[in-house]
Amino acid sequence: METLRKFEKVCEIVDQNDRSAARLIPILQAVQSEYRYLPEEILTYIATSLGISPASVFGVATFYSLFTMKPKGKYIIRICDGTACHVKGSMNLYEALRNKLTLKEGADSTPDMLFTLETVNCLGACGLAPAMVINDEVFGQLTPERVDSIIDDILDKEEKNEFDTHGA
Amino acid sequence: MNLTLMGLNKIKEDYLAAQTVLARRIIVCAGTGCIVNGSMKVYEEFVRCIKDSGLNAVVELKKEKEEDGVFVSKSGCQGFCQIGPLVTILPENILYTKVRPDDVQDIVETTLIRGELLNRILYVDPDTKKPCKNQSEIPFYRKQQRFVLANCGVIDPEDLREYVAHGGYVSAAKACLEMTPLEVCKRIGDAGVRGRGGGGFPTGKKWEMALQTESDKKYVICNGDEGDPGAFMDMGVMEGNPHSVVEGLIIAARAIGADEGYVYVRAEYPLAVKRIRKAIQDAYKAGMLGRQIFGSSYNFDLHVMEGAGAFVCGEETAMIASIEGRRGMPSPKPPFPSQRGLWGKPTVINNVETLSNIPLVLAAGLDQYRSLGTHKSPGTKTFAVTGHVANTGLIEMPFGSTLREIVFHVAGGMTSDDGKPMNDGFKAVQIGGPSGGCLTRDHLDLPLDFDSLKQVGAMIGSGGLVVMNKNTCMVSVARFFMRFTQEESCGKCVLCREGTKQMLSLLDDIIEGRATEETLTILEDLAIAVQKGSLCGLGKTAPNPVLSTLRYFRDEYEAHVKHKYCPTGKCKKLTKFWIDENLCRGCTLCVTKCAIGAIMGEKGQPHKINQMLCRKCGTCIEVCKFQAIKGGKS
Numbered sequence: 001m002e003t004l005r006k007f008e009k010v011c012e013i014v015d016q017n018d019r020s021a022a023r024l025i026p027i028l029q030a031v032q033s034e035y036r037y038l039p040e041e042i043l044t045y046i047a048t049s050l051g052i053s054p055a056s057v058f059g060v061a062t063f064y065s066l067f068t069m070k071p072k073g074k075y076i077i078r079i080c081d082g083t084a085c086h087v088k089g090s091m092n093l094y095e096a097l098r099n100k101l102t103l104k105e106g107a108d109s110t111p112d113m114l115f116t117l118e119t120v121n122c123l124g125a126c127g128l129a130p131a132m133v134i135n136d137e138v139f140g141q142l143t144p145e146r147v148d149s150i151i152d153d154i155l156d157k158e159e160k161n162e163f164d165t166h167g168a
Numbered sequence: 169m170n171l172t173l174m175g176l177n178k179i180k181e182d183y184l185a186a187q188t189v190l191a192r193r194i195i196v197c198a199g200t201g202c203i204v205n206g207s208m209k210v211y212e213e214f215v216r217c218i219k220d221s222g223l224n225a226v227v228e229l230k231k232e233k234e235e236d237g238v239f240v241s242k243s244g245c246q247g248f249c250q251i252g253p254l255v256t257i258l259p260e261n262i263l264y265t266k267v268r269p270d271d272v273q274d275i276v277e278t279t280l281i282r283g284e285l286l287n288r289i290l291y292v293d294p295d296t297k298k299p300c301k302n303q304s305e306i307p308f309y310r311k312q313q314r315f316v317l318a319n320c321g322v323i324d325p326e327d328l329r330e331y332v333a334h335g336g337y338v339s340a341a342k343a344c345l346e347m348t349p350l351e352v353c354k355r356i357g358d359a360g361v362r363g364r365g366g367g368g369f370p371t372g373k374k375w376e377m378a379l380q381t382e383s384d385k386k387y388v389i390c391n392g393d394e395g396d397p398g399a400f401m402d403m404g405v406m407e408g409n410p411h412s413v414v415e416g417l418i419i420a421a422r423a424i425g426a427d428e429g430y431v432y433v434r435a436e437y438p439l440a441v442k443r444i445r446k447a448i449q450d451a452y453k454a455g456m457l458g459r460q461i462f463g464s465s466y467n468f469d470l471h472v473m474e475g476a477g478a479f480v481c482g483e484e485t486a487m488i489a490s491i492e493g494r495r496g497m498p499s500p501k502p503p504f505p506s507q508r509g510l511w512g513k514p515t516v517i518n519n520v521e522t523l524s525n526i527p528l529v530l531a532a533g534l535d536q537y538r539s540l541g542t543h544k545s546p547g548t549k550t551f552a553v554t555g556h557v558a559n560t561g562l563i564e565m566p567f568g569s570t571l572r573e574i575v576f577h578v579a580g581g582m583t584s585d586d587g588k589p590m591n592d593g594f595k596a597v598q599i600g601g602p603s604g605g606c607l608t609r610d611h612l613d614l615p616l617d618f619d620s621l622k623q624v625g626a627m628i629g630s631g632g633l634v635v636m637n638k639n640t641c642m643v644s645v646a647r648f649f650m651r652f653t654q655e656e657s658c659g660k661c662v663l664c665r666e667g668t669k670q671m672l673s674l675l676d677d678i679i680e681g682r683a684t685e686e687t688l689t690i691l692e693d694l695a696i697a698v699q700k701g702s703l704c705g706l707g708k709t710a711p712n713p714v715l716s717t718l719r720y721f722r723d724e725y726e727a728h729v730k731h732k733y734c735p736t737g738k739c740k741k742l743t744k745f746w747i748d749e750n751l752c753r754g755c756t757l758c759v760t761k762c763a764i765g766a767i768m769g770e771k772g773q774p775h776k777i778n779q780m781l782c783r784k785c786g787t788c789i790e791v792c793k794f795q796a797i798k799g800g801k802s
Contacts, residue, residue, distance in 0.1 A: 122397035129554060
């Protein structure tokens with residue numbers, strides 16, 4: 001049942017894009033915003049419905065950095081590592097966050113899938129360097145201490161939510 | 169719906185009539201920078217406070233309803249993000265800076281009701297210490313020449329009528345109704361417009377090439393894939409004046425005879441995507457896009473394509489592949505896109521800023537446009553100034569301005585790492601991002617234009633200027649750009665794919681203390697090979713940051729290589745930290761601040777740093793009040 005629903009939504013997205021192979025990138029963007037990542041079986045399904053080889057779909061999905069085939073956390077933290085942020089110490093923020101989230105070597109997401117930590121090339125908020133974005137919210141003029149408190153705020157909010165849902 | 173010049177005039181008159189009724193206008197900056205600083209809350213607070221004080225708050229101008237009140241509107245980026253959120257009060261023309269929601273009530277009472285200035289949130293000139301009432305008194309703005317950005321930060325980017333009220337879409341209408349395609353090409357060619365995306369190719373010539381290629385179908389594309397880290401000029405234009413981009417595209421389409429176009433925008437700029445989409449939608453409704461635009465016999469459809477995070481897609485042929493739904497890999501030129509581009513049809517690709525210039529060039533006439541800038545590079549250029557300067561932001565200068573004017577006058581001079589003034593701190597400017605090069609003290613008086621920069625091994629690129637102070641390690645800067653291009657290499661050309669990887673690891677050897685004297689020779693040889701052996705601009709220019717830092721800062725490279733010493737102390741692997749036991753008071757501040765627990769010690773006892781754990785972040789040096797932590801430089 002779950003899988004059926006999954007493909008229904010993809011079908012809808014593919015139809016909205018006229019089942020046109022030229023629309024592959026917008027299709028993948030829509031699918032990813034739906035599932036937060038690109039599941040392998042869905043990529044194969046898209047290939048079939050567009051009449052192109054799975055290799056070309058996987059090729060595109062792996063070429064562009066905004067596409068991911070791994071599930072991501074609820075909060076995607078992207079530290080800007082554009083030039084301006086870099087010279088203003090964005091990597092110190094990155095390190096501070098890795099420690100704060102106790103990410104293991106090689107891992108980008110916390111085991112509970114609450115956070116995923118990434119870097120991004122430039123957010124265009126260079127006037128406010130160093131900057132980061134958590135999901136859609138941009139934060140500027142950061143220090144490791146501020147980053148720390150932003151994460152704490154999210155953790156507090158999550159804890160409260162959990163309490164509320166369990167309490168209800 | 170047909171829309172002629174008379175129709176445009178009607179929109180303009182209606183808008184102006186509706187606006188004159190309103191005694192006052194408040195413009196809240198809604199560029200990315202100000203939004204990050206909370207300008208949307210300031211906006212809401214204005215609407216609320218104005219209503220509370222018994223005044224009428226107008227958020228949308230309506231023709232039918234002529235009413236008095238305070239018009240509260242949003243604008244695009246005003247450039248000086250650092251002192252945002254920015255709020256302009258008209259007709260007095262007062263610019264308030266760093267406005268917090270808490271300040272709004274005070275502004276309403278003091279300025280709106282009593283008509284007085286609220287001094288505490290005015291910008292203070294750091295030299296004269298005098299408060300500045302508006303942009304004309306602020307040095308950052310006073311020294312600029314805003315041509316493309318003139319309307320950015322003034323008009324409401326989401327209101328087509330206001331763009332029209334400022335003379336918008338008249339050039340497009342004239343191009344469609346009163347000029348032949350060849351005339352349009354010639355006019356742009358005679359004005360000497362050159363592409364602002366990097367190369368500086370004459371726009372008129374590009375269009376004429378596409379015009380002369382016979383085809384049943386042609387395309388125009390706006391390149392808004394501003395991937396260069398540290399550059400956000402195109403974002404500013406797309407967010408602040410999206411209709412100027414749409415109008416530029418209509419004119420480009422008319423010039424070459426295209427009936428379909430794309431705006432390719434980076435997905436990392438969600439606000440720009442939103443505003444461009446809205447502008448296109450409104451232009452369709454008003455009859456500027458679609459069938460028989462401006463009442464001519466001519467059709468033009470415009471789509472938005474969001475990028476998916478690949479820097480190489482800024483390259484024309486790669487962008488075409490991406491729009492066609494493929495991996496964004498460049499292909500050899502010729503054939504040039506103007507001969508065989510999107511779906512094999514003649515295609516013209518112009519950068520955002522170039523397109524935004526086009527309507528203004530047609531409206532202003534050749535002489536006015538040519539009066540700006542230099543003979544070979546007429547007009548103005550927007551720059552994103554960032555790094556170690558007092559004022560960071562989006563600026564616009566005539567071509568031929570010098571670095572000295574930009575860094576010391578507009579940007580307010582050098583700062584140290586923690587933002588304090590550092591008068592003699594200038595070291596270098598990285599211009600043109602990962603494809604550009606660095607300029608040094610010797611280039612401070614060099615006129616910035618396409619040709620003079622080429623001579624010194626740099627390029628104007630898209631216009632990112634990263635200013636660096638004396639404490640910046642140039643080897644690390646080169647490594648930063650190398651890592652960027654290495655990651656963004658699409659992998660098609662072996663020399664770019666493998667060469668950049670090897671160059672990166674050679675640079676790592678240098679900053680981590682493994683390099684030998686041979687390393688520099690190999691690095692230079694490889695750089696030249698990558699330049700020669702790559703197909704597209706990304707690979708051809710990838711070695712530029714390395715070559716130009718080697719040219720101007722060779723001594724720094726040699727210090728790293730020969731003496732395993734980083735003159736600025738920024739290369740962590742060449743650094744060691746230790747605590748001077750005689751100075752340490754045992755306050756435990758560093759122990760608590762050390763993110764990885766590498767410092768040990770009891771209160772009142774001298775502390776010690778565990779060298780195995782220390783990641784050399786330097787936080788302890790910054791926090792220690794007794795200067796007891798030593799090192800940082802080997």
